[in-house]
Amino acid sequence: MEAVIPLSFSDFPEDVQLCVLSFLRPSDLAAFASTCKRFLSLYRQDQRLWFSMCHRRWGSKTLIDKWGSGRISYKHLYRILHEYENLIGFWRRSGDAPASSPPLVFFEWGPFYITGSRVSPSKNKGYEVIKKPFLWMSIAGNGQPVNYLDPDGKFELTEEDLLDESVVVENELIQVNVSFIGECHVVVEENLGYSGFGRATSSGNLRAEEYENVYGSPPDRLMTEIYQYFANRTSPSGNGTSRRQRRREREKQGRMRKWEPEHFVKIVNCSPKPARPLQGLWKGICDDMSLDFYLVSYDDVGGIACRKVGDSNRPLTYHAPIFWTSSSTFIESPFSPEEDHIYNCRLHLTPLAEAHQSHNHPSSSDNGVVSRMLYINSSYDLVIPDLAGTTVNPRHVEGRIWQYRNGTFGFGFLRDNYIIDLKHIARNGHILDTIEPSNS
Incomplete structure (x- = not known):
C-alpha cells in the first residue's frame, strides 16, 4: 500500500x-x-x-491591462470594476428631462472604459434600434475616474481620444460625476470642480453618502429640503448662515452649469429566465406600424404585466399595463379548434420587408409555430370604463399570449384582428439591429 x-x-x-x-x-x-x-x-x-x-x-x-494606461494597481482596479459592473445593462431615466431624450439607456463594456448609450426605436418602420453613445467612463493613470458626457451624442470617442485632453476640450465634452445611490439608482451630474484632465476637485464617482454631502440634493429633493428646514430651525446653531451659504453655492453652480443632472433607475430583470419566460425588455411593431419598446414584469404572486417603456412624468394612462394576467400558467399545445381559429385568423404586425420575406419563405418565420398559450386582459378597458360606471364586453378585454418555439412571443386581443410579435432588444450583452441616428 x-x-x-x-x-x-x-x-x-x-x-x-x-x-x-x-x-x-x-x-x-x-x-x-x-x-x-x-x-x-x-x-x-x-x-x-x-x-x-x-x-x-x-x-x-474588457482589456484588464489597458485600464488607467496600465499604471494603476490591479487591487485598485478590482474595486473600481466591481462597482462599475453593476452599471452593465439597461436603465430607465427617472424624472424631468427633454421630451426628445430617449428614456432608455444601455451601459456596456469597452476595451478600457464603459459606454452609456441612449436607446430608442427607429422611425423607419422596421426593427432597427438607434443606439447613440453619450457617456464614457474610464480611469486616468493616477487612478482617478474620468467620466465624459456628450449631451447631443454627436461625437464618437476613439480609444486614443479618451486619453487626450485636447480632444475632450475641443469637442466640448463635459466631465461628470456618476453617483451610485444604492444598487439600482444612478445620478449623472456635471462636475463643476473639473480643472483639467484627471484633475477634479472631487472624485469622479460618488457613493450615496458622498453625493448627499457634496450636493445636498438626493433624489427625494423635497423631503430632504423639508428635513433641512426643520433641522436648521431647531438646532442650536441654526441661525440661517449655512442655508444662505448653500443657496449662494447653488446659485453659483446654476450660472456655471452646462448640463442638468439626470437620474436613472436600473431595469433589474431585463432578460427572460426559465421560470419567467416572458420577462424582460422586448420590441415590437405597434398597430400604427411604428416600433416601440415593452417591459414585461412578474409580481410576487405570479401575475404578469406588460407596459411600454416611458418616463415617470408621463400621464397615468401611459403607464397602465398594455396587458396583464393574474396567472402565469401556460396552456400547452395542441389547442382546441376554437383557439386555433383565434390565432390563425389574425395578421402579424411586421415590417413590410420582413412580411414579404416571410410570405415567400414561410419556414423562415417562427411566428407560425406556437408552443403554448396564456390568457391575458387589457388594463385600459378594465380600468377606465369602470371609473365611469360602464360595463365592459368580455371580448373587448380578453386576449392571448402565444409563445413561439424560439422563445419569443406575440400577443393580441379578441377585439382586434392582429398580433403584435415581440423580439429581443439585446442578446449576450449586445444590442441587436443597431443603426446610426442619421439613418432614422
Missing part, C-alpha cells in the same frame, strides 16, 4: 496558488491572508494575484 504524503497549500507551485486564490472574493482573500505573513504580503503587494482576480472576472469583457 502506497503511503499518502499530505501537502499543505504552501507546498503547491506559486502559479497554482494564484490560480486557486483568484476564485476567492476579496473578503475571503483577506481572511485567508491573515493566516500567515507570506500570504499577507501576497494579498497586499503581489500584482499577479490581483491581475488574476480581475482577469478571471472581467477578462472576457
Whole structure:
C-alpha cells in the first residue's frame, strides 16, 4: 500500500496558488491572508494575484491591462470594476428631462472604459434600434475616474481620444460625476470642480453618502429640503448662515452649469429566465406600424404585466399595463379548434420587408409555430370604463399570449384582428439591429 504524503497549500507551485486564490472574493482573500505573513504580503503587494482576480472576472469583457494606461494597481482596479459592473445593462431615466431624450439607456463594456448609450426605436418602420453613445467612463493613470458626457451624442470617442485632453476640450465634452445611490439608482451630474484632465476637485464617482454631502440634493429633493428646514430651525446653531451659504453655492453652480443632472433607475430583470419566460425588455411593431419598446414584469404572486417603456412624468394612462394576467400558467399545445381559429385568423404586425420575406419563405418565420398559450386582459378597458360606471364586453378585454418555439412571443386581443410579435432588444450583452441616428 502506497503511503499518502499530505501537502499543505504552501507546498503547491506559486502559479497554482494564484490560480486557486483568484476564485476567492476579496473578503475571503483577506481572511485567508491573515493566516500567515507570506500570504499577507501576497494579498497586499503581489500584482499577479490581483491581475488574476480581475482577469478571471472581467477578462472576457474588457482589456484588464489597458485600464488607467496600465499604471494603476490591479487591487485598485478590482474595486473600481466591481462597482462599475453593476452599471452593465439597461436603465430607465427617472424624472424631468427633454421630451426628445430617449428614456432608455444601455451601459456596456469597452476595451478600457464603459459606454452609456441612449436607446430608442427607429422611425423607419422596421426593427432597427438607434443606439447613440453619450457617456464614457474610464480611469486616468493616477487612478482617478474620468467620466465624459456628450449631451447631443454627436461625437464618437476613439480609444486614443479618451486619453487626450485636447480632444475632450475641443469637442466640448463635459466631465461628470456618476453617483451610485444604492444598487439600482444612478445620478449623472456635471462636475463643476473639473480643472483639467484627471484633475477634479472631487472624485469622479460618488457613493450615496458622498453625493448627499457634496450636493445636498438626493433624489427625494423635497423631503430632504423639508428635513433641512426643520433641522436648521431647531438646532442650536441654526441661525440661517449655512442655508444662505448653500443657496449662494447653488446659485453659483446654476450660472456655471452646462448640463442638468439626470437620474436613472436600473431595469433589474431585463432578460427572460426559465421560470419567467416572458420577462424582460422586448420590441415590437405597434398597430400604427411604428416600433416601440415593452417591459414585461412578474409580481410576487405570479401575475404578469406588460407596459411600454416611458418616463415617470408621463400621464397615468401611459403607464397602465398594455396587458396583464393574474396567472402565469401556460396552456400547452395542441389547442382546441376554437383557439386555433383565434390565432390563425389574425395578421402579424411586421415590417413590410420582413412580411414579404416571410410570405415567400414561410419556414423562415417562427411566428407560425406556437408552443403554448396564456390568457391575458387589457388594463385600459378594465380600468377606465369602470371609473365611469360602464360595463365592459368580455371580448373587448380578453386576449392571448402565444409563445413561439424560439422563445419569443406575440400577443393580441379578441377585439382586434392582429398580433403584435415581440423580439429581443439585446442578446449576450449586445444590442441587436443597431443603426446610426442619421439613418432614422
